[in-house]
Amino acid sequence: MPLNIDNDVHRFRTIVKGRVRKDLRRFMQSGELLGRQGDRIVSIPLPRIGIPRFRYGDNEQGGVGQGDGQPGDAADGQPGDGQGQAGEQPGQHVLEAEVTLEELAEIMGEELALPRIEPKGHKHISSERDKYTGISRVGPEGLRHTRRTFREALKRQIASGTWDAGRPRIVPVREDKRYRSWKTKSEPQSSAVILYMMDVSGSMGREQKEIVRLEAFWIDTWLQHNYDNVQARFIIHDAKAREVDRDTFFRTKESGGTLISSAYELAWRIIEADYPPDEWNIYPFHFSDGDNWSKADTKKCLTMLQERFLPACNQFSYAQVDSDYGSGQFYEDLSGSFSGDERLALSRVPDRDHIMDSIKELLGTGR
Amino acid sequence: MSDLREQLDEALARDGDGRAELHGPGWTAQLDHGEAGPVGVVVERLRVEGRVGDLVDRAQVLADTLRPAGERLQPVEVDPALGGAVLRTRPDDMRGGRFFQLEVDRGDAELTRQRRRAEGGRVEEPFPMTREELSRVLEALGEVLGAPEDEVDGG
Numbered sequence: 001m002p003l004n005i006d007n008d009v010h011r012f013r014t015i016v017k018g019r020v021r022k023d024l025r026r027f028m029q030s031g032e033l034l035g036r037q038g039d040r041i042v043s044i045p046l047p048r049i050g051i052p053r054f055r056y057g058d059n060e061q062g063g064v065g066q067g068d069g070q071p072g073d074a075a076d077g078q079p080g081d082g083q084g085q086a087g088e089q090p091g092q093h094v095l096e097a098e099v100t101l102e103e104l105a106e107i108m109g110e111e112l113a114l115p116r117i118e119p120k121g122h123k124h125i126s127s128e129r130d131k132y133t134g135i136s137r138v139g140p141e142g143l144r145h146t147r148r149t150f151r152e153a154l155k156r157q158i159a160s161g162t163w164d165a166g167r168p169r170i171v172p173v174r175e176d177k178r179y180r181s182w183k184t185k186s187e188p189q190s191s192a193v194i195l196y197m198m199d200v201s202g203s204m205g206r207e208q209k210e211i212v213r214l215e216a217f218w219i220d221t222w223l224q225h226n227y228d229n230v231q232a233r234f235i236i237h238d239a240k241a242r243e244v245d246r247d248t249f250f251r252t253k254e255s256g257g258t259l260i261s262s263a264y265e266l267a268w269r270i271i272e273a274d275y276p277p278d279e280w281n282i283y284p285f286h287f288s289d290g291d292n293w294s295k296a297d298t299k300k301c302l303t304m305l306q307e308r309f310l311p312a313c314n315q316f317s318y319a320q321v322d323s324d325y326g327s328g329q330f331y332e333d334l335s336g337s338f339s340g341d342e343r344l345a346l347s348r349v350p351d352r353d354h355i356m357d358s359i360k361e362l363l364g365t366g367r
Numbered sequence: 368m369s370d371l372r373e374q375l376d377e378a379l380a381r382d383g384d385g386r387a388e389l390h391g392p393g394w395t396a397q398l399d400h401g402e403a404g405p406v407g408v409v410v411e412r413l414r415v416e417g418r419v420g421d422l423v424d425r426a427q428v429l430a431d432t433l434r435p436a437g438e439r440l441q442p443v444e445v446d447p448a449l450g451g452a453v454l455r456t457r458p459d460d461m462r463g464g465r466f467f468q469l470e471v472d473r474g475d476a477e478l479t480r481q482r483r484r485a486e487g488g489r490v491e492e493p494f495p496m497t498r499e500e501l502s503r504v505l506e507a508l509g510e511v512l513g514a515p516e517d518e519v520d521g522g
Contacts, residue, residue: 201444202442202443202444202445202453203443203444203453238444238446239446239448239449240448255442255444255445255446256444256445256446256448256449257444257445257446257448257449257451257453258444259449290488291444291453293446293449293451320487322483322487324458324461324483325443325455325466325468325481325483325489326464326481326483326484326487326488326489327487327488327489328488328489329488331487331488332488348487350487
């Protein structure tokens, strides 16, 4: 029978989840969670979960009180809300509740009605792993369990009366020998790689990059939820592309022009080198304002998508982020060329308010 | 009245097919236009072909000197490797989601007016300009693009 505290904890977690769900859109825009993520735990600020406190008021059993008071007044010694001068007492602390990224992904999935991703059939790898689970009387000498063997020998010697405590010698015979035994466990594994590509050319401002940062975090969280083993690689590009670490990915700004094909070429080289498409679920995500330098380069990108990425990847996602100047032509070029192709997911992100909608557009197919 | 303004008036009067050509020292301009009245003209796009020069310097000088319709421009992308630059109206000076865009490609430059669309993307649209103002824009572009490399100066 569970202890009462378990019920309370469960109830508290339900409340926390409800609050996170309610405020999810706000969290997704603000980046509050990003700065607070630890290893796999996220601290959620919950400023509006009321702390129970004693208040004066009617109750059915009646009671005894002293002094003047109105219904709703805070009980003695507790400050009430109201207008007035700043006080000297410390302010109310914002409560924080810890939830795992796993729970967070679940909440996001429910809120956005995202279908759980089904890894591609032949990429659903089943790995066989040997695990030592017991002790056996037979086995190869290399797996002999010395401690168990000597224990059996000692038991036998004591039982047979050959044990001499004054001259302690243990001599195992064949029947005493014990060996480690193993079982072969079959474990389903599904691995995925996410290739994040971001346009960091001069036209991508701070706000555009922040939007990409937020969106990438949530996409990452969702895919982590769906796969046992997720790797992420980061590519930035203006007219040239280079692979960077996560931190650099979100902080870099260049002033150069935009050649989208440079990023696609590098991404493809990475796939070829490290992620054979028949073994990996591959998810490239490209974020840009869509201002490609030339039509010739756009044509090159379309060819690469058609011939390389779309056949090899689970899904190729492109999100076009608006700046003060709107955004460029690349979105139209893609939607015009691959209309109706489910392998390509497209999304526009005019501002932070649309991050959630964009994620739903990109991940809503469950591929 | 400046020489350039006179040349512009003559070109607009002469070339009735919506395209006027003007010339200056080291540069040639093509003006695609709509209706042209005695005071102003509806500009569709303005293209100036000049001499190849230092792109980074030119982008900065153009940002400092060019003021189409009073809007200040800023270099958004400058890429010497690609040989081009894009300048746009500073966000503070934008009105109704509209901005000027000057695309510089080696020795050439093209000025257009863009409007940010609510549904995403942007659209090019004609813009009215007085003849006086248009001649000043032409003069500024001609000075930078027509000058040999070592004479570009934002002074």
